[in-house]
Amino acid sequence: MLQALEGSQAIAQTVALCRPQVVSAYPITPQTHIVENISKLVADGLFKCEFVSVESEFSAASVALGAAMAGSRAYTASASQGILLMAEVLYNIAGMRVPLVMTCANRAVSAPLSIWNDQQDSMAVRDAGWIQLYCADNQEAIDTTIQAYRIAEKCEIPVMVCVDGFILTHTLETVDIPTQEEVDAFLPKYSFSRTLDPRNPISIGTLVSPDFFTEARYSHHQALMKAQTEIIAADEDWAAISGRRSGGLLSIIGNPDAKIAILALGSVLGTLETALEETPPAEPVKLIKLRSFRPFPIQALKEVCNGLETLIVLEKAISPGSGSILGMEVMAALSGLENPPKIYNFAAGLGGRDIPLEVLSQLLEAIQKIPSGEFHILDVNIEKLPLEDR
């Protein structure tokens, strides 16, 4: 049903429709409204589940892990410092191949302290072994949350649904909340092949000697790469029920034959799309909306970049001392192309700095002045810095 809802409220209602039996969370801005709304649904008797209020994010992830191992569909959500405090558990959840779903309400990481949006937090745990799907709007956050449970449980890999903090979580807009019947038709009852069972005891997450650790990592990596098929299938199957696609692994906005492309993750794509519509550049530009960052869709990316002359990567995170995170991966993925595009890497919107509509013209101007392959922060104002820091 179409409703005007705050993103967090829409996500909370969607989580309830997925029928997790255990939700465990510790509040942190800008995730707070998600778990607040879930706990209210539980308190009002509208959502039957065990809501566990814990004392830290470490425990939030641990309780969700235990619940999923014990045979319950489970959920948690966090952001920023909370994600970092969870980091050890996130690696364990993934390493034990536990099918959990969590929302990351993307926020900058301290220091300096910032409560505002960028994507440093989920990037900081990109190697934890989770699937990471990025949402461009609140409808995608709804649809991706539902798909995430299917993907997680089919692949036995946890899924992190990344939603830009404030920009999506705190935005009220029109969304279509699916019916319980639609979600039930899509999501089978929770099942996990290694559910703990006292009648059939097994060890999990145990000490593994060098004889097997490499194979464990290999199989985990292979499972993530293979999960690409299930990410696409989940989006297609949900489209058959809902009529909506969230963009599979990646999708193209604009003229597919354009020779210039901008690749980005998350909510900035809406601003870029509007900029393209309102101020169409002299040469056609297409947008590559990357939805799946893990697994990184190397083959799909190669296909959409074939014949491309210029590729601009725009990201909301930074690897100090190297520069681009997303850009590095894009360059590595495309290095095998016969005629790879010139690639320009930019960060923008760090710590909540607004990305205006002018971002499109700023990017197109900036690449005229710099060699390809370099990394720059598009919206840095170096006048604010002392001379020695410029």
Next chain:
Amino acid sequence: MLEIRIHGRGGQGNVVAAYLLATAAFEVKRYGQAFPNFGAERRGAPVVAFVRIDDKPIKRRNQVNSPTFLIVQDQALLHVPGVLDGLQNSGRVLVNSTLNSADLSREMGRELVALPASSLAKDILGKPVPNTALLAGFLALTGILPVDALNQALSHRFKGDVLQRNLRLIEEAAHYVPHNQWKIA
């Protein structure tokens, strides 16, 4: 597309005002987008919220830097740098103030419409929360959405006595501004 910026202080229901306005747009089958820009998360700190209303889905996520309308929930904020920034030349400002519009306009050196939202709210709600009274004034001035759409938006958010008092408040507040003075063709 209409762009509205709402300035207030933490605790004045700034974000709720933005959400109510966007929800009212939704109620009449238009598209609304509302989001806050928080400073420090505490009562009294300046808070800005943005609203867009259009007849088609709104995809942009950037902040509203050149609004057509400003709603200012605390008269003192008119003196805070940045509050009037970017307002379009034809832009209009509605201010929560017990001064009359002519006096306030003279004091600020620009045309403003004043509405005693806090005092009305104090009388009717028992609390000086100015947001819904200002919304009622805004709808009366602009005619962009029917008052009934705001009634429906309120009834989604509030129940019982609080809802009834708010409905009374918005009916009363609408009398304090010239109707359709800011009407958009």
